[in-house]
Amino acid sequence: MKRAQRDSKAGDASMRAAMRQALEYHHQGQWLRAEGLCQLILDKHPDHVPALQLLGELCFAQGRREEALALVERARALRPRDAGTLYNLGTVLAALGRHAEALANLDAALRERPRDAAALINRANVLQALTRNEEALGSLDAALAIEPRRAQGHYNRGNVLQALGRFEDAVGAYHRALALEPQNADALINRGNALHALDRDDEALASYDAALARDPARADAHYNRGTVLRALTRDQEALKAFDRAVALDPGYVDAHWSRALIKLMLGNLQAGWAEYEWRWRTSQSIYERRDFHQPLWRAALDSRDKTVLLRPEQGIGDTLQFLRYLPMVAQRCGRVVLMLQPSLRRLCERYRNLAELVVEGAPVPPHDYQCPMGSLPLAFETSLQTIPANVPYLDADPALAEKWRARLAQPPGTTRIGLAWAGNPRQKSEARRGVGLDPCMPLLEVPGTHWVSLQVGPRAADIARLRGGALTDLSGELTDFAETAAVIANLDVVITTDTAVAHLAGAMARPVWVLLMHTPDWRWMRGRGDSPWYPTARLFRQQRPGDWPSAVARVREALAGLAQGSTASARQP
Numbered sequence: 001m002k003r004a005q006r007d008s009k010a011g012d013a014s015m016r017a018a019m020r021q022a023l024e025y026h027h028q029g030q031w032l033r034a035e036g037l038c039q040l041i042l043d044k045h046p047d048h049v050p051a052l053q054l055l056g057e058l059c060f061a062q063g064r065r066e067e068a069l070a071l072v073e074r075a076r077a078l079r080p081r082d083a084g085t086l087y088n089l090g091t092v093l094a095a096l097g098r099h100a101e102a103l104a105n106l107d108a109a110l111r112e113r114p115r116d117a118a119a120l121i122n123r124a125n126v127l128q129a130l131t132r133n134e135e136a137l138g139s140l141d142a143a144l145a146i147e148p149r150r151a152q153g154h155y156n157r158g159n160v161l162q163a164l165g166r167f168e169d170a171v172g173a174y175h176r177a178l179a180l181e182p183q184n185a186d187a188l189i190n191r192g193n194a195l196h197a198l199d200r201d202d203e204a205l206a207s208y209d210a211a212l213a214r215d216p217a218r219a220d221a222h223y224n225r226g227t228v229l230r231a232l233t234r235d236q237e238a239l240k241a242f243d244r245a246v247a248l249d250p251g252y253v254d255a256h257w258s259r260a261l262i263k264l265m266l267g268n269l270q271a272g273w274a275e276y277e278w279r280w281r282t283s284q285s286i287y288e289r290r291d292f293h294q295p296l297w298r299a300a301l302d303s304r305d306k307t308v309l310l311r312p313e314q315g316i317g318d319t320l321q322f323l324r325y326l327p328m329v330a331q332r333c334g335r336v337v338l339m340l341q342p343s344l345r346r347l348c349e350r351y352r353n354l355a356e357l358v359v360e361g362a363p364v365p366p367h368d369y370q371c372p373m374g375s376l377p378l379a380f381e382t383s384l385q386t387i388p389a390n391v392p393y394l395d396a397d398p399a400l401a402e403k404w405r406a407r408l409a410q411p412p413g414t415t416r417i418g419l420a421w422a423g424n425p426r427q428k429s430e431a432r433r434g435v436g437l438d439p440c441m442p443l444l445e446v447p448g449t450h451w452v453s454l455q456v457g458p459r460a461a462d463i464a465r466l467r468g469g470a471l472t473d474l475s476g477e478l479t480d481f482a483e484t485a486a487v488i489a490n491l492d493v494v495i496t497t498d499t500a501v502a503h504l505a506g507a508m509a510r511p512v513w514v515l516l517m518h519t520p521d522w523r524w525m526r527g528r529g530d531s532p533w534y535p536t537a538r539l540f541r542q543q544r545p546g547d548w549p550s551a552v553a554r555v556r557e558a559l560a561g562l563a564q565g566s567t568a569s570a571r572q573p
Contacts, residue, residue, distance in 0.1 A: 015041060019050055031058050049075050053085060060092055068092050083113035087122070094126050102126045117147040121156055128160055136160045151181035158187070162194055170194040185211040189221050196228050199545050204228045219248040223255045231519050231545070235262055235526065253281045264522040269387075272522075273378035297369035299380045303333040306368040311339040312360065313372040315424060316481070319344060320503035321523065321533060322373035323351075324388045328380060329371075330354040337365050346482035347394065387532050391509035400486035408490045410450045415562055417451050418491045419443070419471065422459035423499035432517045432545070435497045437462040439548040443495065444470045446559050454484060454494065454501050493562065495555060498524065506534030513558070515551055518542040 025034035038055040056071035086109035093102035120143035127136035158173035174191035192207035208225040226241030245255035260275035336355035422434040460475035505512035
């Protein structure tokens, strides 16, 4: 009996020694040796919890997450209230995207060990993945109250604050993380992102440069640097930064996409269209890709007896811009099926002689080829010199236009103007792109003008703040773009931010003045007062980010001259 006890103690000592050695190998980064020792221990003692935990950590570190999960679950079954096991299980479940289960296990770990800063930080990560950002911030604040010098906590806090749109506070959190861990390239990059969101682009650029000084191979830092350089209108430098990001990571989708946008903005259209196809692989939700199994159509294909489906993919403005290609497609194929957003159906009835119209969401007729509308410029190898800019290619229904002619009649010499001050609120850039009604107020004071609102959607309610009827609200009657086109047909000029109204007026060959943010969408290009896409357009650009007053002042000056001309013309015998 005594001999058996001595053998048991010797065996326990041997297991403890093997476990210590496995942990030592783990700390030294000799993972295969550590894993081998854990397996030896578990072969003899399958319920050895420390070996199960360590082997689970090793599998997790090597990306073998399902194996790690099985091991940690075995450990939890043996010790259901062990804080370390619950913590590890939460970590693995989070990595597998099983966030609700991860949160439950991390909460259980914290019930056993409430002052575990690492568990609180991981819990915050899971809460952020569940978009419960306020709770995530509370968890990080609790972690930092326990360990105020934990750099990871400050860094993660910056990330959560960014997600909450509190960019100034995020910058402060990244500063604190970097004070504790100056070489943290992630913190430098994310601080740059927060600074960019605050339009502090020179500081953002310095933060990215500091990250690249520490790690020149960070493709994301080059990409973000390019984004800021583009905002600073340093386009050629931005292009080089995107090129560098792609060289480091050839599959970097957003870098390819940004490179396409800059080439298009600079007028290098043919090179830009090829990379414009990367839009399908971006994370941006504005690009919808349904399963269309038919081959992609190109103008060079022999499709004289074939049916081609043209389909929208982006916003209404994009569809309006690329409808110009429809007659060109119709000339090259036997039959065109034109898919449209519902609000464009009535407007495009005139195309019935060119195509069969079908609304998005309806059954798609049989077809041999398909082409997203944004790929039509590539299909026709469009260059700056060959943009099909014969306008009008859209017009108003004569009966609707006549209805509105009587409604909008004004005394001779009055300039009738349509105004739209905001676009799609779901667009990521709308906060900077939309002018808003308040900056436009000086325009309404120009003598000899009569104003009607072309604004629809939530921002049409802005008119309620006006007094005296300076702007006629038509929002309740502009039920689709056929109605809007009929109103535009009776106006002398349309003034709008970068929205579908600009494209509609341009496609109708009506005078349209477009207010553009400092770094506009690619189609308006850089530094031009006109548009190769819309010959009747005039462009009024911000000189600095956010500076709408000076752009509106230039519009007012031009409008005053137009109104004076109309008055003088009306007075002539």
